[in-house]
Amino acid sequence: MSEIRKNYIRPVDFKHGRVDMTHGSGGRAMAQLIDELFMSAFDNEFLRQQNDQACFRVPTGRMVMATDSHVVSPLFFPGGDIGCLSVHGTVNDVAMSGAQPLYLSAGFILEEGFPLADLKRIVESMARAAMEAGVPIVTGDTKVVEQGKGDGVFINTTGVGVVPEGVDISGNRARPGDVILVSGHLGDHGVAIMAQREDLAFDLPIRSDTAALHGLVAAMVEAVPGIHCLRDPTRGGLATTLNELAQQSRAGMVIREGAIPVREEVKAACEFLGLDPLYVANEGKLVAICPAEEADRLLATMRAHPLGRDAAVIGEVTEDAHHFVQMETAFGGKRIVDWLTGEQLPRIC
Amino acid sequence: MKYIDEFRDGTLARKLAADIAREADPARRYSFMEFCGGHTHAISRYGVEDLLPQNVRMIHGPGCPVCVLPVGRIQAAIWLARQPGVVLCTYGDMLRVPAEKGLSLLKAKAEGADVRMVYSSADALKIAQSHPDKEVVFFAIGFETTTPPTAVVLQQAKILGLENFSVFCNHVLTPAAIQNILESPEVRKLGTLPLDGFIGPAHVSTIIGSRPYEYFAEEYQKPVVIAGFEPLDVMQAIRMLVRQVNQGRAEVENEFTRAVSRDGNLKAQALVADVFELRKTFEWRGLGDVPYSGLRIKDSYAPWDAERKFTVPGFSIPDHKACECGAILRGVKHPRDCAVFGTVCTPENPIGSCMVSSEGACAAHYTYGRYRDTNR
Numbered sequence: 001m002s003e004i005r006k007n008y009i010r011p012v013d014f015k016h017g018r019v020d021m022t023h024g025s026g027g028r029a030m031a032q033l034i035d036e037l038f039m040s041a042f043d044n045e046f047l048r049q050q051n052d053q054a055c056f057r058v059p060t061g062r063m064v065m066a067t068d069s070h071v072v073s074p075l076f077f078p079g080g081d082i083g084c085l086s087v088h089g090t091v092n093d094v095a096m097s098g099a100q101p102l103y104l105s106a107g108f109i110l111e112e113g114f115p116l117a118d119l120k121r122i123v124e125s126m127a128r129a130a131m132e133a134g135v136p137i138v139t140g141d142t143k144v145v146e147q148g149k150g151d152g153v154f155i156n157t158t159g160v161g162v163v164p165e166g167v168d169i170s171g172n173r174a175r176p177g178d179v180i181l182v183s184g185h186l187g188d189h190g191v192a193i194m195a196q197r198e199d200l201a202f203d204l205p206i207r208s209d210t211a212a213l214h215g216l217v218a219a220m221v222e223a224v225p226g227i228h229c230l231r232d233p234t235r236g237g238l239a240t241t242l243n244e245l246a247q248q249s250r251a252g253m254v255i256r257e258g259a260i261p262v263r264e265e266v267k268a269a270c271e272f273l274g275l276d277p278l279y280v281a282n283e284g285k286l287v288a289i290c291p292a293e294e295a296d297r298l299l300a301t302m303r304a305h306p307l308g309r310d311a312a313v314i315g316e317v318t319e320d321a322h323h324f325v326q327m328e329t330a331f332g333g334k335r336i337v338d339w340l341t342g343e344q345l346p347r348i349c
Numbered sequence: 350m351k352y353i354d355e356f357r358d359g360t361l362a363r364k365l366a367a368d369i370a371r372e373a374d375p376a377r378r379y380s381f382m383e384f385c386g387g388h389t390h391a392i393s394r395y396g397v398e399d400l401l402p403q404n405v406r407m408i409h410g411p412g413c414p415v416c417v418l419p420v421g422r423i424q425a426a427i428w429l430a431r432q433p434g435v436v437l438c439t440y441g442d443m444l445r446v447p448a449e450k451g452l453s454l455l456k457a458k459a460e461g462a463d464v465r466m467v468y469s470s471a472d473a474l475k476i477a478q479s480h481p482d483k484e485v486v487f488f489a490i491g492f493e494t495t496t497p498p499t500a501v502v503l504q505q506a507k508i509l510g511l512e513n514f515s516v517f518c519n520h521v522l523t524p525a526a527i528q529n530i531l532e533s534p535e536v537r538k539l540g541t542l543p544l545d546g547f548i549g550p551a552h553v554s555t556i557i558g559s560r561p562y563e564y565f566a567e568e569y570q571k572p573v574v575i576a577g578f579e580p581l582d583v584m585q586a587i588r589m590l591v592r593q594v595n596q597g598r599a600e601v602e603n604e605f606t607r608a609v610s611r612d613g614n615l616k617a618q619a620l621v622a623d624v625f626e627l628r629k630t631f632e633w634r635g636l637g638d639v640p641y642s643g644l645r646i647k648d649s650y651a652p653w654d655a656e657r658k659f660t661v662p663g664f665s666i667p668d669h670k671a672c673e674c675g676a677i678l679r680g681v682k683h684p685r686d687c688a689v690f691g692t693v694c695t696p697e698n699p700i701g702s703c704m705v706s707s708e709g710a711c712a713a714h715y716t717y718g719r720y721r722d723t724n725r
Binding site: 336 | 350353357359363366393394395396397399400580696712715716717719
């Protein structure tokens with residue numbers, strides 16, 4: 001007589017297994033994946049409620065909410081992966097209002113055939129990032145699409161947070177005379193990603209700067225509650241962020257090329273690829289704009305934090321009906337730092 | 350950054366600017382044309398014009414490989430991309446150049462054509478090798494700088510017997526275009542385009558050397574200074590041109606000695622001569638048909654010539670009638686003189702090719718310098 005073990009379920013094969021359509025079908029395979037992977041990695045009291053929603057109490061005050069979808073390619077890159085990036089990205093979007101991020105949600109779109117070992121690596125990296133940030137992932141969702149209809153894995157994260165009393169940070173608050181600061185070296189993330197893309201056989205010691213900035217923001221807001229604007233210069237880089245802020249605040253800006261911190265390696269890679277570091281993405285940097293009289297204190301606070309060690313004052317907000325962002329070049333001339341058109345392309349000749 | 354920062358040094362720039370201001374005769378005007386888009390880009394990006402005295406002015410020349418290609422050739426590339434089984438590979442900027450009815454390679458791609466951006470001709474060859482079931486066409490454009498790499502892949506395709514690879518050749522020649530400008534009525538008869546000298550190409554000259562310009566200096570009595578693409582190179586070249594004008598000289602001088610010799614790169618020249626021959630005439634945007642200004646693939650490489658392989662039809666399409674690209678490429682007009690500049694024609698929605706490439710005069714002025722127009 002054969003002996004069948006009661007309720008035996010073969011564990012998910014995280015070594016050689018691959019995502020298949022059953023992992024998104026709502027059946028036993030999906031429940032098992034959620035249980036063995038997501039629940040065990042993200043474990044917290046809210047997930048343990050095992051409901052379709054997370055229920056939590058919030059402090060009183062102004063709440064903020066931000067969402068961000070992550071489709072980065074390659075999924076793993078020097079200094080990080082799509083997992084930690086998806087946590088940092090949303091934590092930072094929430095934090096740029098001056099808020100303390102509280103909770104995150106995570107939605108996964110997996111492509112059929114994606115190795116479970118890679119998925120596990122990504123989820124564990126997310127869990128680590130969330131734990132380090134002190135912002136739990138309290139609810140989630142998983143969908144599977146047929147092969148060829150995704151790019152391995154897409155992750156959407158949404159975050160909520162609460163703004164401390166007396167803080168009013170918004171992209172439309174830059175005023176002529178305000179000072180513009182950045183929290184460190186620009187272009188690391190974009191160049192690290194670009195160097196990994198297969199068509200560019202590049203070997204560079206540059207790592208992505210992906211990091212959660214809410215700790216830095218909390219210190220900044222405490223020292224200078226009157227900060228006018230905060231934004232993380234992700235896609236499109238510093239140039240795009242400054243143009244957005246100039247447009248929103250209906251002001252102009254003048255920055256000094258010589259004051260903008262860019263690593264030598266990043267400069268060299270950009271030179272080689274025909275890119276401008278001002279347009280290259282960052283994932284662990286922020287731009288701050290504050291009244292001139294508070295700039296010194298803000299700079300000192302930023303520099304005292306590990307994620308703001310290389311912070312610098314890079315320019316001023318000006319009155320300008322055209323909302324131009326202008327730059328005094330290190331060469332001694334002037335030029336516009338314009339919105340990016342299409343994608344940055346290397347020179348032909 | 351070693352060997353780069355030295356050529357972008359602000360202190361040296363101010364010293365050179367002071368030298369130019371001191372040496373330039375206040376009683377006269379100096380108009381120099383930078384032939385190359387690379388120089389146009391450097392001048393705009395580093396704000397070189399801000400460092401020049403009022404009476405020294407730069408005129409942007411036609412040396413932007415994307416800009417000078419007539420609409421008909423873009424249309425032909427789109428036609429090629431739409432042939433069944435074809436993968437069309439080209440350099441990034443080409444994708445956005447508008448052709449007939451607002452079409453572009455990028456739009457053809459969105460409609461289903463297989464168009465791919467490559468960083469080098471070698472990438473296109475690799476795609477052909479890894480996709481034996483596809484017909485891979487490399488849409489080759491550019492001046493003498495990009496011609497040798499195209500020659501190399503044609504030689505390799507022949508050696509490999511790679512039957513699914515071909516080149517749609519649109520390579521053009523710098524000296525022919527310079528001569529065309531010097532012969533133009535605006536320079537010769539009307540005198541509406543004052544031209545006191547040229548900044549000669551940087552990268553192009555590494556291939557062809559400085560010798561080909563000697564004829565222009567001699568025949569047309571225009572000084573030529575070959576310069577690198579860094580802003581200090583440009584400033585130094587301007588000072589050398591001012592000196593030549595002041596001393597009544599018209600010679601070829603070489604500021605870019607770290608890369609350019611009188612004879613150029615003989616190996617590259619031999620490569621090009623093996624694969625290409627002169628076309629009797631080639632159409633340029635802005636300049637029209639210019640005799641012996643373009644290259645075509647020799648008979649010995651005919652199986653890899655896309656024009657013959659696919660019997661590409663000739664398209665003759667006039668520029669958009671509001672577009673001043675032609676006059677801008679000849680140096681007769683400045684981007685701000687164009688009625689559609691910055692209004693209908695922007696980098697997002699380019700009407701003319703000069704607004705597409707970062708080396709184009711309109712794109713450079715729009716992206717880096719248009720704030721100056723608000724102060725005029």
